[in-house]
Amino acid sequence: MDNRARYLVVDGELSGTGVRDGVNGGYLKTSELGISKLLSSEISLWQTRYELAHFRIYADPVEVDKLDAEGLMLRQKLSMELADAKVQYFSSAKMRLLFL
DSSP states (O other): OOSSOOEEEEEOOTTSOSEEETTTOSBOOGGGTTOOHHHHHHHHHHHHHHHHHHHTTTOOHHHHHHHHHHHHHHHHHHHHHSTTOEEEEEETTTTEEEOO
């Protein structure tokens, strides 16, 4: 990732990567963001769990709340690793931005 400010959105949308470009749209490969392998792996695992919840039609509100809480933590970690990026979190289950 270059030094310009980027606008990123963490979300668990079906068939996504967990991180999308907040301005131009489209999902970004976490391996190309310049983040740690650990964070990249955490995002990937979380996104997979979010997809599974999608297939269950987000029927369990406790599961959704846990996934969203984890997504918000991932947003915070991504913000720390990419200090010049503006990072938001979008709950795919609730179809809205969530804030800490």
